[in-house]
Amino acid sequence: MRAICLSKYGSIDNLVQTELPTPQPKNRQVLVRVHASALGPADLKVALGKVKFLHGRRFPMVLGYDFSGVVESVGPGETQWQPGDCVFGFLPYGPANNQGAFAEFIVAQADQIARKPDNVSHAQAAAAATSALTALQCIRDQGGLPATDARVLITGASGAVGSTAVLVAKRLGAQVTALGSPSGLELARRFGADAVIDRKNPNLVDNAVGTFNVIFDPAAAYRWSQWKGKLKHGGAFITTLPSAAFFADKLNSLFSPSSVALAYVKSKQKDLELLAGWLESGFEVAVDSTYPVRELAKAYARYQKGDYLGRIVITVDGGFSTSK
Ligand SMILES: NC(=O)c1ccc[n+]([C@@H]2O[C@H](COP(=O)([O-])OP(=O)(O)OC[C@H]3O[C@@H](n4cnc5c(N)ncnc54)[C@H](OP(=O)(O)O)[C@@H]3O)[C@@H](O)[C@H]2O)c1
Structure with missing residues (x-):
């Protein structure tokens, strides 16, 4: 799968599109094809190496916590979700997580995601999650x-x-x-x-x-x-x-x-479901701007400029560079 990767801490001006193995969903996990993510302070602090405990330290490193996308496949024993379901949530903030949603696929815990309402865009769901x-x-x-x-x-x-x-x-x-x-x-x-x-x-x-x-x-x-x-x-x-x-x-x-x-945020399914209901009924968070994932460095520059209003959204599906 394609992902936009950091090669070392501090390399945000030089993010590289890289081919990585597609993760495989295990017990009670689902594989999600990411449609949208969002860029927030954790993505900057981790990338600059200022706050390393919010992410695993494996390089090439893929960041991006918030996601909204479509279930591609499910792991053994998974019954709540099926391929084709639209879901959203965020990856855990912590050293055990080595994944990021600035990639074509992520695996998510089946009980830490919620259904994205049909009348809500992937961009809005990703912007709202964390x-x-x-x-x-x-x-x-x-x-x-x-x-x-x-x-x-x-x-x-x-x-x-x-x-x-x-x-x-x-x-x-x-x-x-x-x-x-x-x-x-x-x-x-x-x-x-x-x-x-x-x-x-x-x-x-x-x-x-x-x-x-x-x-x-x-x-x-x-x-x-x-x-x-x-x-x-x-x-x-x-x-x-x-x-x-x-x-x-x-x-x-x-x-x-x-x-x-x-307080530290936790991806509780019940809370995501409550949010999904709110989103369905018109709760709409502020989106400052939207960048395709291939322009992630530009999104970082926008965030670092500092005069944003709300969340910066990253379009992942269809957002990669097609040239090698
Ligand atoms: N503990 C958790 O689980 C958790 C979860 C999410 C986020 N966070 C943390 O919570 C913070 C907010 O997240 P966010 O996504 O909202 O970040 P953000 O989008 O960067 O917003 C931070 C806001 O703080 C205000 N601000 C910045 N510098 C300031 C200063 N010197 N004095 C007063 N106000 C200032 C600005 O708003 P105004 O200009 O309007 O004042 C700015 O837009 C971040 O530090 C993030 O790391 C923690």
Whole structure:
């Protein structure tokens, strides 16, 4: 199969289309022909060798976590899926995973994917997978929202997780305040945010009106210690990145009425199914731009430029170079 590979850490300007063995599905696995993937921060951090623990270290390395595609074949004992089914999800973030969706095929665990609704594009399903499940699991599971009058503040409004988190929090019935740069705030308004705060505002915290059940920080730029006065009793500040500041805050919050938590996204089938239902009924995440997989280096350059809005989608099926 064809894949776009890194030859060593840091070689993102020199990604090479390579012929690799097609993986074979084992017990309770399916082989998926990838139609679309997405490029996110993990793809950059791993490629640059800055965060190696999110991926296996085998070279040539194929990245790309999010995927949407069509089941090509199933492993022994698999009964839930059949060839031809359209499915989506994301590969595990961790050192045991040596696959990537910037390739023609991946194998996925049968119980870690969901059916892609017919009225949803592969691009949209791939763009939504990690970002929506991160937001869902952070806000709903780590945060825990009351049945009524839930209030959530979300940072990184122009990012993939932050922008999608606005949609997720609205689906969970919360009132949402979004914090970010102006283009992200415009998007957040479109996605239903009730209030917005420009992150350049010098009195950021004072400008957040009222108190919140959850402050979700996918920008990974803020601290519980800074925001604790804006958390309700029992409220939670939730981040997606480990840092020294997080561990210091964790310690300092031990006897506080609010908490601080770090969450890692998991590809839970039930959550993907919930997302599939939302997508089917019009939940649509922001897609900044789309590149064929043969132009992955250009997609990386776009991401590194930094003014993106939402997720960068990679078209995989039909996206490889045909010349040798
Ligand atoms: N733990 C997990 O399981 C998990 C899962 C997914 C992602 N993540 C992590 O979560 C983070 C967000 O992911 P993502 O896909 O949304 O990334 P992203 O698309 O790159 O978005 C990050 C956003 O943060 C804001 N930002 C960047 N630098 C900032 C700064 N210095 N100060 C304030 N805001 C800043 C920007 O939005 P504005 O300009 O609008 O503020 C930016 O768009 C990444 O670090 C990623 O690695 C973790």
